[in-house]
Amino acid sequence: MFFLRVFKSLGAAALMCLLGASLAFGAMLPQHKRIAVVIFEEASGFFRENLAVDTSSTVITKTLIENGYPVVNAAQVERIKQDKRSELLMNGNPKAIRELGKIYDVRIFLVGKATMAQAVKNDFGTYTATATVTIQGYSTQDGKYLLSEMSSSKQLGGTPDEASQRAVEAAAQELARKLISGPSQSIHSSKAPSSYRKVVVQLMNANDFQGVNDVLGAIKNHSATSEAAVTSYGGGRGSISVSFGGTLEELAYAVRAVRGVKSAVVQGGVVVATFE
Numbered sequence: 670m671f672f673l674r675v676f677k678s679l680g681a682a683a684l685m686c687l688l689g690a691s692l693a694f695g696a697m698l699p700q701h702k703r704i705a706v707v708i709f710e711e712a713s714g715f716f717r718e719n720l721a722v723d724t725s726s727t728v729i730t731k732t733l734i735e736n737g738y739p740v741v742n743a744a745q746v747e748r749i750k751q752d753k754r755s756e757l758l759m760n761g762n763p764k765a766i767r768e769l770g771k772i773y774d775v776r777i778f779l780v781g782k783a784t785m786a787q788a789v790k791n792d793f794g795t796y797t798a799t800a801t802v803t804i805q806g807y808s809t810q811d812g813k814y815l816l817s818e819m820s821s822s823k824q825l826g827g828t829p830d831e832a833s834q835r836a837v838e839a840a841a842q843e844l845a846r847k848l849i850s851g852p853s854q855s856i857h858s859s860k861a862p863s864s865y866r867k868v869v870v871q872l873m874n875a876n877d878f879q880g881v882n883d884v885l886g887a888i889k890n891h892s893a894t895s896e897a898a899v900t901s902y903g904g905g906r907g908s909i910s911v912s913f914g915g916t917l918e919e920l921a922y923a924v925r926a927v928r929g930v931k932s933a934v935v936q937g938g939v940v941v942a943t944f945e
Contacts, residue, residue, distance in 0.1 A: 698777070704775070705745070705775040710785070711785070728842055758807075761807060764812065769809070783800065797824070798836045804817065805878050817902065818844055819844070822836045866913060870924060881902055884909065917935045
């Protein structure tokens with residue numbers, strides 16, 4: 670009877686550990702912390718300045734609320750955007766993050782950019798548009814970087830604006846799914862898991878998070894990459910952790926090919942990339 674009680678206790682403890690692990694790794698965003706989704710839109714082409722205004726933030730906010738996350742309303746987000754310090758959010762400025770969090774009662778900032786390329790006419794007589802939504806999260810308690818994600822989508826539409834609208838909506842929906850379900854892993858199974866090793870890519874002069882995401886995308890698309898994620902960003906510096914099956918020189922070459930990267934060299938087992 671004693672051993673049965675011990676077994677049950679150990680079984681319950683093991684079950685709680687498993688549940689705790691699933692909760693810890695099942696979502697990128699911590700729940701029960703007030704979130705502000707602040708995304709700035711940028712559309713290429715003439716007379717497109719007001720295209721898809723707040724579409725991506727609306728889609729992401731709606732998805733987070735539906736999944737039980739407390740999110741500040743649109744009026745509060747607009748007040749944050751009107752604050753002159755909001756420009757510093759895109760650069761991960763810790764002081765601005767802490768100050769804005771205290772003023773507007775925000776615990777986590779999700780800051781990003783929705784970029785819409787100019788739609789082009791396709792062979793079917795309709796239009797094809799591509800949109801990319803990038804986002805990075807910061808804790809207002811200490812101003813530290815928490816996470817980043819990126820999603821792109823290509824969609825068709827009867828008009829250029831319709832195609833762009835559909836593209837940014839689809840990209841935002843996919844990004845919201847990633848935020849809730851956890852970081853995606855890009856797996857290339859041509860190598861055995863044991864052949865991968867952890868590598869760090871350090872980014873210098875990274876004053877725009879778009880550049881960081883461009884490097885991350887290039888690394889994820891490399892055939893020798895098992896998984897990759899941004900682990901830190903702020904003050905013009907960033908760090909990407911990579912599980913890589915190739916040589917450091919191969920990784921540096923892939924990073925060097927990214928637009929805006931001035932150099933990427935191997936230094937003491939680390940790839941150091943510097944932006945222009």
